[in-house]
Structures are given as C-alpha cells and as structure tokens.
Amino acid sequence: xxxxxxxxxxxxxxxxxxxxxxxxxxxxxxxxxxxxxxxxxxxxxxxxxxxxxxxxxxxxxxxxxxxxxxxxxxxxxxxxxxxxxxxxxxxxxxxxxxxxxxxxxxxxxxxxxxxxxxxxxxxxxxxxxxxxxxxxxxxxxxxxxxxxxxxxxxxxxxxxxxxxxxxxxxxxxxxxxxxxxxxxxxxxxxxxxxxxxxxxxxxxxxxxxxxxxxxxxxxxxxxxxxxxxxxxxxxxxxxxxxxxxxxxxxxxxxxxxxxxxxxxxxxxxxxxxxxxxxxxxxxxxxxxxxxxxxxxxxxxxxxxxxxxxxxxxxxxxxxxxxxxxxxxxxxxxxxxxxxxxxxxxxxxxxxxxxxxxxxxxxxxxxxxxxxxxxxxxxxxxxxxxxxxxxxxxxxxxxxxxxxxxxxxxxxxxxxxxxxxxxxxxxxxxxxxxxxxxxxxxxxxxxxxxxxxxx
Ligand code: UDX
Numbered sequence: 001x002x003x004x005x006x007x008x009x010x011x012x013x014x015x016x017x018x019x020x021x022x023x024x025x026x027x028x029x030x031x032x033x034x035x036x037x038x039x040x041x042x043x044x045x046x047x048x049x050x051x052x053x054x055x056x057x058x059x060x061x062x063x064x065x066x067x068x069x070x071x072x073x074x075x076x077x078x079x080x081x082x083x084x085x086x087x088x089x090x091x092x093x094x095x096x097x098x099x100x101x102x103x104x105x106x107x108x109x110x111x112x113x114x115x116x117x118x119x120x121x122x123x124x125x126x127x128x129x130x131x132x133x134x135x136x137x138x139x140x141x142x143x144x145x146x147x148x149x150x151x152x153x154x155x156x157x158x159x160x161x162x163x164x165x166x167x168x169x170x171x172x173x174x175x176x177x178x179x180x181x182x183x184x185x186x187x188x189x190x191x192x193x194x195x196x197x198x199x200x201x202x203x204x205x206x207x208x209x210x211x212x213x214x215x216x217x218x219x220x221x222x223x224x225x226x227x228x229x230x231x232x233x234x235x236x237x238x239x240x241x242x243x244x245x246x247x248x249x250x251x252x253x254x255x256x257x258x259x260x261x262x263x264x265x266x267x268x269x270x271x272x273x274x275x276x277x278x279x280x281x282x283x284x285x286x287x288x289x290x291x292x293x294x295x296x297x298x299x300x301x302x303x304x305x306x307x308x309x310x311x312x313x314x315x316x317x318x319x320x321x322x323x324x325x326x327x328x329x330x331x332x333x334x335x336x337x338x339x340x341x342x343x344x345x346x347x348x349x350x351x352x353x354x355x356x357x358x359x360x361x362x363x364x365x366x367x368x369x370x371x372x373x374x375x376x377x378x379x380x381x382x383x384x385x386x387x388x389x390x391x392x393x394x395x396x397x398x399x400x401x402x403x404x405x406x407x408x409x410x411x412x413x414x415x416x417x418x419x420x421x422x423x424x425x426x427x428x429x430x431x432x433x434x435x436x437x438x439x440x441x442x443x444x445x446x447x448x449x450x451x452x453x454x
Contacts, residue, residue, distance in 0.1 A: 006079035009086030022060035049333035076112020090269040096276035110140035153210035159331030174206025222296040228258040228437025238437030260417040261300035263328035317351035322385040325392025326358035326365035340391035357381035393420035402429035
C-alpha cells in the first residue's frame with residue numbers, strides 16, 4: 001500500500017509538492033480553505049503560472065492519485081503523513097513572520113487526528129515554531145501521543161518549482177524519532193535511490209536551514225549589487241567582475257547577478273523574519289548585517305528611478321516610460337514585492353506616463369497596481385517612450401530586436417535593470433544602453449559571458 005499523504009495549503013509550495021508526491025507514486029489529498037482554488041485544482045487547472053506544473057497536476061488528477069478537498073475531517077481520516085504548506089507572510093505591523101495560517105491549519109487538523117500519523121511542516125518559520133505546534137498537536141489530537149511533528153524545509157524556486165521539487169540539491173528533515181525518519185525515508189525513497197542527499201537533523205536546525213539559506217542567497221545578491229555601485233563610480237564593469245570572481249570555486253558563479261535586486265514572496269520577508277527573531281532572542285548583532293543586505297536591495301529600486309530621471313534630463317515629469325516586466329522574476333506571474341512594479345509606481349508618482357508590459361503577470365500586476373497603464377506587447381508599451389526600462393529578464397526581452405522599436409520610441413534609450421540584454425546589440429542599432437554597474441560605453445565590455453542568475 002503506498003503511503004497516503006495530505007498537503008494542507010495549495011499555494012505554489014503545496015500544489016507543487018502534492019503533484020510531485022503523486023509523481024513518486026504516493027496517494028495524495030490536497031486541502032485548502034479556499035473552495036474556488038480547490039475546484040480549479042480538482043479540474044486539473046493551476047491558478048498561477050508555473051512551467052510544467054499544469055501537466056503534472058492534470059496527469060495525476062486523471063490517474064486519481066491526486067485529489068483535493070476543503071474538509072479537514074476527510075484529511076484527518078485519509079493521511080499517514082500530513083504536510084503543512086500554508087504561507088507565512090510578513091506581519092503587517094512588523095518585520096516578523098505572521099504564523100496565523102499555520103496555527104489555524106494545526107488547530108483545524110488536530111481534532112481529526114485519531115490514529116497514528118506524522119505531521120510535517122514545510123512552511124518557512126522562525127526557529128521554535130515547530131516546538132510550539134507540536135505541543136498544540138498533542139493537546140488537541142485525540143491520538144495525542146501517536147501524533148508526531150517533523151520539519152522538512154522546501155527550497156523550490158518559482159519558475160523552476162517542479163524540477164526543484166523532483167530533483168532538489170538536498171532533502172533536509174528535522175525529526176524527533178527514528179519512526180519519523182523512517183516514514184520520511186519512505187516518502188523520499190525514489191529520490192534517495194537517485195542519490196539525492198538526505199540530511200537528518202533536529203527540528204530546530206531544519207527550521208533554521210531554510211532561513212539561513214535564503215539569508216545567504218540574499219547576501220550574495222546584495223554583495224554583488226554593492227559592487228555594482230562601486231563599478232559605476234570607478235568605471236569598472238560588474239558583469240566582468242561577476243564572471244571573474246564567480247570562477248573562484250570557493251565563490252561559485254550562481255546567484256551573483258547584479259541588477260535591480262531581489263523581490264518575491266520569500267527572500268525579502270525571510271531575511272526580515274530572521275532579523276526580527278534575532279532581536280527577540282536578544283542577539284540582534286547576529287543578523288544586523290541583514291539590515292544592510294535589505295537596505296542595499298531596496299536602494300537598487302531608487303537607483304533605477306534615478307537613472308531614469310538622469311536619462312530624461314533631470315526629471316521624468318511628463319515623460320513617457322516603457323517598463324518591460326512586472327513579475328518579480330521571469331517564468332512567474334508572481335508580483336509580490338516586485339522590483340519592476342516598485343520602480344514603475346515610483347516613476348508614475350514622479351509624474352511620468354508609464355506603460356508596463358509583462359508576458360504573463362499582467363492580471364496580477366493590474367490587481368496590485370491598478371493605476372498603472374498596461375500594454376499588450378513590448379512594442380505597444382514602447383510607443384512614444386523617452387526611455388525603455390528592462391526590469392524583469394524574460395527570454396522574450398532578451399530576444400527583442402532593437403531595430404523593431406525604431407520609429408516606435410521617441411528616443412532610443414534602453415535602461416537594463418537586469419543586466420541581461422546584449423549592450424553591443426543595442427548600441428550597434430543606435431541605442432544608448434545603460435546597465436546597473438556597467439560602463440557607459442562599449443570599451444570595456446567583458447569577453448566572457450559565462451554567467452548564471454540562479
Ligand atoms: C527563493 C529561493 O531561491 C528558494 O530556495 C526559496 O525556497 C524561496 O525563495 P524564489 O523567490 O522563487 O526562490 O526566486 P529566486 O530565483 O531565488 O530569485 C529571488 C530574487 O532574487 C528574484 O527577484 C531574482 O530576480 C533575484 N536574483 C536572483 C538576483 O537579483 N540575482 C541573482 O543572481 C539571483
């Protein structure tokens with residue numbers, strides 16, 4: 001009999017996890033309190049953009065290995081293992097994580113746990129959360145002593161969620177007993193057989209691994225962006241610098257891409273939650289550097305706006321600006337804390353007429369920033385523009401033919417906030433190209449282009 005698994009919370013993390021577990025042959029029941037979302041998933045439709053996920057989901061909905069419900073009673077009855085995958089956003093009134101959804105999920109599930117089972121947290125949480133949730137579970141579950149809690153952080157990236165879940169760099173499980181470890185080894189048997197490292201820790205370490213990994217990644221990006229500022233002041237080229245230091249095996253080339261910085265639903269809120277927890281624990285200095293990391297990251301957005309002002313002769317008032325990209329990163333329709341939209345909104349507030357184009361994130365962007373104007377194509381957005389700003393590095397924009405915008409724009413100024421376009425190509429077509437941390441002219445362009453963003 002395959003293990004029967006429930007996945008509570010069907011956002012990015014939950015749906016991807018549920019579909020991938022079904023792919024590994026487990027029987028999976030996804031649960032969400034949002035009946036609309038559940039109806040859509042049950043019909044095989046994914047309510048957000050994630051390459052490859054719709055195929056996987058519809059395949060396993062069809063095999064019957066993946067089902068959905070809104071009933072905690074049904075989930076409690078069904079599962080040998082229950083995964084908690086609900087969101088832990090930033091609190092509205094502080095830097096810490098809002099654990100309300102996680103606590104609600106545990107409260108709702110616990111009374112239905114009548115037989116031995118394992119509850120596994122996957123959401124990103126402050127260290128110590130699992131300990132508190134375990135106490136609540138044993139207080140409220142009828143099978144109290146037979147219900148155990150483990151932690152299994154998730155490292156998936158949006159846009160690459162399916163591949164990251166099927167073939168992660170490592171699987172980390174924080175357990176309190178050999179039985180819990182055995183069950184989790186069974187869940188991940190296929191991946192362990194494939195040689196994917198399976199790291200067993202205590203629960204507190206497993207909680208911390210996720211936040212520590214995200215804090216390190218954020219630091220890497222902000223480090224490179226700080227270097228980009230130095231490059232601008234000195235005439236050095238951040239792209240060449242990134243390539244050269246990334247070839248040092250101790251540093252590595254990934255996650256060193258300078259530009260407009262990080263956004264999205266994870267990195268910004270996770271480093272803030274870590275700072276908040278360090279403050280609460282009385283060890284503020286342990287995470288003090290993250291304030292700089294956050295500050296450098298946010299300053300990228302104001303730097304980009306300043307670059308637009310500079311390009312437009314000191315003010316953007318009355319100027320038309322085309323913004324290419326609205327999602328916080330390519331291959332996603334997620335606009336949470338999107339650097340691109342933040343820049344677009346700031347420019348509009350400074351009097352610019354801004355037109356935004358994104359290949360898939362338009363609907364979400366319109367909901368988040370309804371006062372911005374949205375276009376149906378890059379060419380339409382660029383009509384009459386005094387500057388074209390490239391703010392999310394979709395492949396479509398890399399492929400954009402500068403000549404195709406001739407006669408469309410008012411002035412040929414391209415500001416590359418992601419340092420992802422080919423400066424020579426744009427300059428050859430008669431455009432003024434500006435990147436963040438890149439030289440003003442082509443003289444010092446790097447001869448190697450071995451770079452990777454994530
Ligand atoms: C991140 C972590 O990578 C993942 O492990 C965790 O589970 C969730 O948070 P995600 O937010 O999906 O994933 O995107 P990621 O690819 O990490 O990019 C985050 C942000 O950093 C994006 O805005 C991206 O544009 C930016 N970034 C990334 C850079 O600016 N430079 C880089 O070199 C890499």
